[in-house]
Amino acid sequence: MSPSPRLPFRSSLALSGLLLAFAGCDGRPSQSLPPPDAGACVSGTCPVPDSGTPPEGSAGRVRIAAYNVHRLFDTVCDSGSCGGSNYEELPTVAEFEQQAERLARAITALDAEVVMLEEIETQASLDELQRRTPGFGYAQLGEIGTVASVDVAVLSKHPIIDVRRHRDRYIFRPDGSATRFSRELLEVHLNVSGAEVIVFAAHFRSKVDDDAGRRIAEATASQQIVVDVAKSFPDALVVLGGDLNDVPGSEALNALERDGALLRVASDRPSTETWTYVYSNQRQAIDHLFLAAGGGAYVPGSFRVAREGNGYGGSDHGAVMADFHLGPALNTP
Numbered sequence: 001m002s003p004s005p006r007l008p009f010r011s012s013l014a015l016s017g018l019l020l021a022f023a024g025c026d027g028r029p030s031q032s033l034p035p036p037d038a039g040a041c042v043s044g045t046c047p048v049p050d051s052g053t054p055p056e057g058s059a060g061r062v063r064i065a066a067y068n069v070h071r072l073f074d075t076v077c078d079s080g081s082c083g084g085s086n087y088e089e090l091p092t093v094a095e096f097e098q099q100a101e102r103l104a105r106a107i108t109a110l111d112a113e114v115v116m117l118e119e120i121e122t123q124a125s126l127d128e129l130q131r132r133t134p135g136f137g138y139a140q141l142g143e144i145g146t147v148a149s150v151d152v153a154v155l156s157k158h159p160i161i162d163v164r165r166h167r168d169r170y171i172f173r174p175d176g177s178a179t180r181f182s183r184e185l186l187e188v189h190l191n192v193s194g195a196e197v198i199v200f201a202a203h204f205r206s207k208v209d210d211d212a213g214r215r216i217a218e219a220t221a222s223q224q225i226v227v228d229v230a231k232s233f234p235d236a237l238v239v240l241g242g243d244l245n246d247v248p249g250s251e252a253l254n255a256l257e258r259d260g261a262l263l264r265v266a267s268d269r270p271s272t273e274t275w276t277y278v279y280s281n282q283r284q285a286i287d288h289l290f291l292a293a294g295g296g297a298y299v300p301g302s303f304r305v306a307r308e309g310n311g312y313g314g315s316d317h318g319a320v321m322a323d324f325h326l327g328p329a330l331n332t333p
Helices: 093-109 123-131 212-232 251-260
Strands: 061-072 114-120 138-142 151-156 160-165 186-192 195-203 237-243 262-264 277-279 282-284 287-292 304-306 319-325
Touching (some): 114 195, 123 138, 138 160, 151 186, 212 262, 212 287
């Protein structure tokens, strides 16, 4: 489809700022949205937000993040074969709590209001993480119901008003064969200070024993679903995010960006700043945020990757985040 004339991407503004790297510095007030180029937050030294920065959910701005936490397994062995070389890990209670605490500190340091998560095993895993992230009063798991599945989830500081799932639908590879989403494509509707925000938490097929056609099918179907939802809720801010396991210029990401219907918000940042994962000593941008045409707009230059070394918070992925304007009034010239 052709993008709506109301599309508020504004991606032509000049690039500015430095790469943001957080390191568990949860002392900064969670109610603030620092300016896009506030600088780095390293080893507990966090910049003080501008006194004129609006509080969370006010002045029509919201920060949204996506973060692959890397295999947050609980302490119950569901598969009967756990630990060692088995797929399902079986941490001790102390190990589980330590991982959850480190991840919670990392999530808190993002200063985001909505965080889409990947690789959460169970409701118990999500509950433990939520318990350790003050302010995130709302959470939703996209459980697919298979043994030892690592699923998507959403943490939010704002009320969840609706949840929809899409994994049951058939999707189609380029060769015409049918498949389904590898994990849930979790659609969560939120009330952010009176404005509707819709996020899609996604985790596409990995490249381990690769099935590239399935990943392309996931991207193609996701684009259609997100575009349709944005049309149905024209005043809502609609964002898709997560570990999509592919890089800019790939067939999968091209399918998401087809016809300009979805904007990869990192496209206004240098590629040297947008990588989220290291594979065979190569830095790759495989975690992404996409904005649909409709209500709201991306704040130019606000996309960041939080990382410590090659990962973040004990995960092997960096976390991605960006700020967005809310409301249809921002779509007018």
